[in-house]
Amino acid sequence: MSGVEQNVTDPYLWLEEVTDERALDWARAHNAVVVERFAESERFRGLERRILDMLDTDTKIAYPGRRGRWLYNFWRDAEHPRGLWRRTTFAEYGKADPDWDVLIDLDALATAENENWVWGGPAVLRPEQSRALISLSRGGADAKVVREFDIERMAFVDPADGGYFLPEAKSEIHWIDIDSVYVGTDFGPGSLTDSGYPRIAKRWRRGTELADAKTVFEGEAGDVAVSAGYDRTPGYERHFVGRATDFFNEEVYLLEDDGTLRHLDIPTDASESWYKDWLLIRLKSPWEVGGAGYPAGALLAIDFEKFLAGAREFEVIFTPDTHTSLHGYGWTENHLLLITLEDVQTKLYVLTPGADGWRREPLADTPPMATTSVLNLDPLEGGDEFMLTTSGFTTPATLLASAVGGHTEQLKQEPGFFDADGVETEQFFAESDDGTMVPYFVLRHRDHEGAPGPTVMSGYGGFEVSRTPGYSGASGMGWLERGGTWVMTNIRGGGEYGPQWHTSVQKASRHKVYEDFSSIAKDLVTRGITTPEQLGAVGGSNGGLLMGVMLTRYPELFGAIVCQVPLLDMKRYHLLLAGASWMAEYGDPEKPEEWEYIGKYSPYQNARADLAYPPILLTTSTRDDRVHPGHARKMAALLEEQGHEFWYHENIEGGHGGAADNKQSAFQAALIYEFFTQMLIERRG
Numbered sequence: 001m002s003g004v005e006q007n008v009t010d011p012y013l014w015l016e017e018v019t020d021e022r023a024l025d026w027a028r029a030h031n032a033v034v035v036e037r038f039a040e041s042e043r044f045r046g047l048e049r050r051i052l053d054m055l056d057t058d059t060k061i062a063y064p065g066r067r068g069r070w071l072y073n074f075w076r077d078a079e080h081p082r083g084l085w086r087r088t089t090f091a092e093y094g095k096a097d098p099d100w101d102v103l104i105d106l107d108a109l110a111t112a113e114n115e116n117w118v119w120g121g122p123a124v125l126r127p128e129q130s131r132a133l134i135s136l137s138r139g140g141a142d143a144k145v146v147r148e149f150d151i152e153r154m155a156f157v158d159p160a161d162g163g164y165f166l167p168e169a170k171s172e173i174h175w176i177d178i179d180s181v182y183v184g185t186d187f188g189p190g191s192l193t194d195s196g197y198p199r200i201a202k203r204w205r206r207g208t209e210l211a212d213a214k215t216v217f218e219g220e221a222g223d224v225a226v227s228a229g230y231d232r233t234p235g236y237e238r239h240f241v242g243r244a245t246d247f248f249n250e251e252v253y254l255l256e257d258d259g260t261l262r263h264l265d266i267p268t269d270a271s272e273s274w275y276k277d278w279l280l281i282r283l284k285s286p287w288e289v290g291g292a293g294y295p296a297g298a299l300l301a302i303d304f305e306k307f308l309a310g311a312r313e314f315e316v317i318f319t320p321d322t323h324t325s326l327h328g329y330g331w332t333e334n335h336l337l338l339i340t341l342e343d344v345q346t347k348l349y350v351l352t353p354g355a356d357g358w359r360r361e362p363l364a365d366t367p368p369m370a371t372t373s374v375l376n377l378d379p380l381e382g383g384d385e386f387m388l389t390t391s392g393f394t395t396p397a398t399l400l401a402s403a404v405g406g407h408t409e410q411l412k413q414e415p416g417f418f419d420a421d422g423v424e425t426e427q428f429f430a431e432s433d434d435g436t437m438v439p440y441f442v443l444r445h446r447d448h449e450g451a452p453g454p455t456v457m458s459g460y461g462g463f464e465v466s467r468t469p470g471y472s473g474a475s476g477m478g479w480l481e482r483g484g485t486w487v488m489t490n491i492r493g494g495g496e497y498g499p500q501w502h503t504s505v506q507k508a509s510r511h512k513v514y515e516d517f518s519s520i521a522k523d524l525v526t527r528g529i530t531t532p533e534q535l536g537a538v539g540g541s542n543g544g545l546l547m548g549v550m551l552t553r554y555p556e557l558f559g560a561i562v563c564q565v566p567l568l569d570m571k572r573y574h575l576l577l578a579g580a581s582w583m584a585e586y587g588d589p590e591k592p593e594e595w596e597y598i599g600k601y602s603p604y605q606n607a608r609a610d611l612a613y614p615p616i617l618l619t620t621s622t623r624d625d626r627v628h629p630g631h632a633r634k635m636a637a638l639l640e641e642q643g644h645e646f647w648y649h650e651n652i653e654g655g656h657g658g659a660a661d662n663k664q665s666a667f668q669a670a671l672i673y674e675f676f677t678q679m680l681i682e683r684r685g
Contacts, residue, residue, distance in 0.1 A: 418476030478673025548603030
């Protein structure tokens, strides 16, 4: 059956009409039921207040983005729920109460313009930092309006005076210099890919009409996206173009001064970057080149000019093993910093290129059961300074300043937001159906060991997204303080053990993701940590698909499920919003041989009235223009028709992140933990 034929028989297709009043009335009616059941008690309101206080507090770290001498920050608190964009100097930032220059007050702007603006981020012109391209979305959508901002005057530049402006679209825009940018946007019919992203990249000069911008590259409608950019490193300036043929493959070209393109002959699924003389290539699949073989997950280095001249003798500066993968890397002025994951725990190293090759040394000690990240590298401005942030499940974040070969200084530390006394973190491994050992972390009170109790496990499992330890005040307040156990899973589909942890479960092997998660659920019961009746599961987006599969394929393993901004109708996902861009992950349901395996797990097609399902809370956002809200709406309607216990809540604003401001975020977090409390503690008590 083709996708078109199947859609004719879908009785809930009308719920895909996002802003249709009939569909919105349906959503509001279900919202009212959820609010009455879960959000009107004093317990709920108390938790909501605590979470909101945490999100609004001025004791949290104001994480900066370094641009030379300036540190930029976007800040939200109770007085500024939409936020402030501001900047300060490094010397000022080190003080207990820094003095910030407020550049944009988003609350004031939204009020003045009568718009529900949500911050989308800035692109600051380097090195002068006199202008910025500001992205703003309505209600938190992926589609954004782009406006030029004069930092010195602290005012937007009127398009009538030559200011850059893009209407609402999923745009790409990058500075070349103060009078020119590279831009990809909705130029009119045929200018977007099937996924809704730019198909054409243009060079746009100030003072000219967007329609007159010069095309530098065109992709195909079936591509995911096209973009162009500029590396302004002094003495190494390079223009480049990227053509993403699918979610995981990209062709990269250098754009010569005469407009010709020079293809970089590297695997399209590899990640490339360059800095001065060096080209770095991180492989996602094995590569045979120049008479040598290199494994997936390796990081290769070569002199960029020699590579362009035809050389293919690479230096291998990182090689993965069965326990260790490359998590990230970045340059200071003279060194390359590596972040590795060793059984999902971070280690840091510094690599220094020299005449005799690359010297590797440990960078800093990292605590166990925690994640340490490197941030604010700025080789463009010179220097070997950087920042570190460390966070554990029960340890709030600490921000430090450091430099290669220099001392480390603590800059900021967040307070604890929940009572973690007696809560311990352990790591276990569960054997999946095919024998693969899959890691997961368990947070539980010391005095709960040996007694099964209410437990919530979270999962994602896709797109090579690694999940690492980190502090969550909301789950601490809402679940651990109520005596619950929290579990973070590291199932396949992520990148915790390198690219193969992801590529081994794409398309026809997708079922292994679900086998991993269900195997951990069984392992938790075998170890006596919980029982099926006391076990909950939560996930969003691709993790929402995971939750839908748990509901329809493994209902006997769970006592309650929360399914957030999910994909659920895998027969139509590629036709809705950005869905076409994910076919490299899941497959194409229009191809019978691929629908053969997709159809076996697609939750919307596999829901049955004659099976007993655990209660499920489905949440989505009307303004989500990435994963269509129709997925959650239609699944809720189907479960209602079949007589299952379900709850549905749709945030009218918020985009794919689910919330447009801290108040909405606090409500949604409190709703999840109140749902689990009622379903797994009180109902099972």
